[in-house]
Amino acid sequence: MAAIPNESLRRRYGDAIEKPLAPSNAIVEALLAHRSVRHYLQTPVPPGILETIIAAAQSAATSSNLQSWTVINVESPQRRQRFAEIAGGQQHIVEAPLFLVWVADLSRAKRQAQRHGAELAATHYLESLLFSSIDVALAAQNAVVASEALGLSSVYIGALRNDIAAVAEELQLPQNSFPVFGLCVGYADPAKETEIKPRLPQAAVLHHEVYSTANEEVLVDEYSARLQAYYRDQQLPILSWPELVLKRLQHVVTLGGRVKVAALLRKQGFSLD
Ligand SMILES: Cc1cc2nc3c(=O)[nH]c(=O)nc-3n(C[C@H](O)[C@H](O)[C@H](O)COP(=O)(O)O)c2cc1C
Numbered sequence: 001m002a003a004i005p006n007e008s009l010r011r012r013y014g015d016a017i018e019k020p021l022a023p024s025n026a027i028v029e030a031l032l033a034h035r036s037v038r039h040y041l042q043t044p045v046p047p048g049i050l051e052t053i054i055a056a057a058q059s060a061a062t063s064s065n066l067q068s069w070t071v072i073n074v075e076s077p078q079r080r081q082r083f084a085e086i087a088g089g090q091q092h093i094v095e096a097p098l099f100l101v102w103v104a105d106l107s108r109a110k111r112q113a114q115r116h117g118a119e120l121a122a123t124h125y126l127e128s129l130l131f132s133s134i135d136v137a138l139a140a141q142n143a144v145v146a147s148e149a150l151g152l153s154s155v156y157i158g159a160l161r162n163d164i165a166a167v168a169e170e171l172q173l174p175q176n177s178f179p180v181f182g183l184c185v186g187y188a189d190p191a192k193e194t195e196i197k198p199r200l201p202q203a204a205v206l207h208h209e210v211y212s213t214a215n216e217e218v219l220v221d222e223y224s225a226r227l228q229a230y231y232r233d234q235q236l237p238i239l240s241w242p243e244l245v246l247k248r249l250q251h252v253v254t255l256g257g258r259v260k261v262a263a264l265l266r267k268q269g270f271s272l273d
Helices: 006-013 026-032 049-058 077-086 107-115 126-149 158-170 216-233 241-249 252-267
Strands: 069-073 098-105 153-157 177-186
Touching: 006 026, 026 126, 049 069, 049 126, 069 126, 077 098, 077 158, 098 126, 126 153, 126 177, 153 158, 158 177, 158 252, 216 241, 241 252
Parallel strands: none
Antiparallel strands: 069 098, 098 177, 153 177
16 A cells, blocks of 8 residues: 655655655545644535534534533624734735634533532633643544645634633623634635645654653754745745744733733633633
8 A cells, every 4th residue: 555645744844754654545635734724715614614614513522521612703804804803904804805713612511500500619720721622622623634634724823812801801701711823714715825844853843652852853953954945935034943832922911811821711700710
């Protein structure tokens, strides 16, 4: 049986993969070909696609089968425009045929408890916030994979967390829920092609038995060279990977409104104990 094709692997890792890989498989090939897309055709998403990708999302594993998430399909151009502004002017939020907001949601569980005259004492803990955020991320990633399998493309919008309070108000979110990220979905504009973005060499992220920083500097430098070549090809500002890390994380100011996430989560009913 033929091995996983080299083209996607080469784009991810350069020539660094030496070991023989598993036999070719359509699902793995699709995963390896992922790229975020920020330019879409105006072609609408055909009927049934949204429901199909949500079925894929609901098929993801979910902590204790609590299914502690909700997704909101936002069509209103005005609402999308407000979200684009919250996200620092990301116009693809307005232009994408579909825009979904993924919500970590413990409010449904709360309502069920109320029906039975009970209170839930465990929903406001940081652990509950973690498991519902993990659940919603796993579900959304299944939706991303399903949409790519159906010929669509997408990009996550974490920048919605710049103003959780405004997003929660806009979507009329109940207490004990919060918007984790948005997701634009649509058909990629072929005139603005996006390439597969390289990743760190596997040795940097796959450790054996115990955590290891052996060779890390060499691995990161090798990666930076490949990443810079990608930026050059895509006509984007050319940064090494350490420069990217500093740009994103050196100063609190780059977090924007997200520095206030803990306070805003408390307003949404999570005490974060
Ligand atoms: C949780 C999350 C939030 C993200 N938020 C944004 C965002 O607000 N805007 C954006 O353009 N890309 C966003 N991205 C996309 C990442 O920038 C992208 O996945 C990363 O650069 C790797 O590129 P690739 O997806 O093309 O491989 C986000 C990705 C994730 C997983």
